[in-house]
Amino acid sequence: MKSFGMIIRIALAVFGAAVPFIGSPYLMGVVFQVAMWIALAQSWSMLSATTGYLSLGHAVFYGVGAYVCVLLTGKIPFELALLAAAGSAALFAALVGMPVLRVRGPYFVILTYGLSELVRHIVMRIESALGSFGRMIFDVPATEVLLWWMVGLAVLATLGAYAIRHSRFGAGLAAIREDEVAAETVGVPVTRLKLLAFVASAAIPGAVGALALLRTSYFEPAQAFDPVISFTIVTMALVGGTDTVRGPILGAVGFALLSELLWSSLPQLYMIVLGLTLIVFILFVPRGLSGLFGRIGRAS
């Protein structure tokens, strides 16, 4: 229960931190980014940190959400479009989950990446066949509204990740990560649980994609399905640490702030720093920032 208290505190801190920034466009942008990456990394952890099935294709859910939102926007209320974006991403995960989750380890990593790229190219083809190389959106909700929704998604994803880890469902997923055959023999419904975790980890990224789209008010398939989104999610979660719920938060906050610092002065450095940090953490800090802080906390 101690860690639950911690999560509540972090959630309140995010909310609290957001409040004074209302009105300052730059800081609102930063908070929006931080919340977005927390929501994405936390959702990713619902599948990948729990089961060890590392998805390198979460951009596909973000992209599906953005695409559905751009198609629906103006036709239905904004809140419904968000819900539809989350629902479509979840539905997409449910449809592809069965075949995709049959493979494990590096095959799963490559397959999710390939699937995301496949969908990106299909959407690019569809859009260019329709003669559009990008869609402008007019009449988007106010930035404050988008910010509050994004912060809400970050909190929701964090609570969801916490709830999964501390449930029977999460215990089953942990058994799958440890040994899938053994999980089967003790009576874990392996296929069903993996699929549920996949769907759960897809829904919020769908809504995140929709919000991010509304914020830029411009849709371009190559951007909405950009594989760098997937890489960034994985890097943030691994650097933050996948053993705990606070790990993805630490990683997301760290990298989002780092990118704010670097984009303004040395944009070309950002991807290099991202890659180097990932290498350093995988080699020397396998339990991530969260594990590092835990160790320091215990030592003192």
Place this chain on the structure above:
Amino acid sequence: MTVPMLSVSSLRAAYGPVQVLFEVNFDVLPGSVTTLIGANGAGKTTIMKSLAGLVSPTAGEIRFEGEYITHTASHDRVNAGLCLIPEGRLVFPGMTVEQNLRLGAIAPAARAGHSEMLAEVFRRFPRLEQRRNQQAGLMSGGEQQMLALGRGLMARPRLILMDEPTLGLAPVMVKQVFETIEELRAAGFTILLAEQNAKVALELADRAYLLENGRVALAGSGAELLDSPEVRRAYLGM
């Protein structure tokens, strides 16, 4: 005549194009220890996996307590009271002993009263209680076998399938595993045991089947198989 708890008829199984089981038939009576013996590759593990739902048979039928379970999902079989202690033990290596045991009770039928069951497993295997916070992957083979069996008991099975439980264990641990099997039979569990350690397994068995090349070559009581010239020559080295 007693109704069998488990009956397997005309079971066939294959891995891709390679057929492993041809027309396997056998029964397991309630409260008994039934043993499958045979060389490596005779099909013992494939039978165990088919019974647990980890391998899908290509033909034949499996009945457990009167219900056909040939194509039932493995977690539903566990829930129905049939539990496999797999070959190689397959404990969850990164988890503690207690976490392993608690996962054993994840089937809906085992949830109620799983704390009492945990106490019972600890009573049966005091070693596991001493090591309850130990990481399972760091324990000795014998301890891991105890843990795998304890984890299986947490599911409250009526039929326990044990696949090669003595594989790779020190002789003193082998003896202990067989003693445990006897205790479990005395406590009313039904056990199907696949073993390479033919002599001890047959001495213990109420009924035994000799498997050769995916077929039942010989069936009888444990004592009958022990006396059979074929078994004596090929499996007991006499």
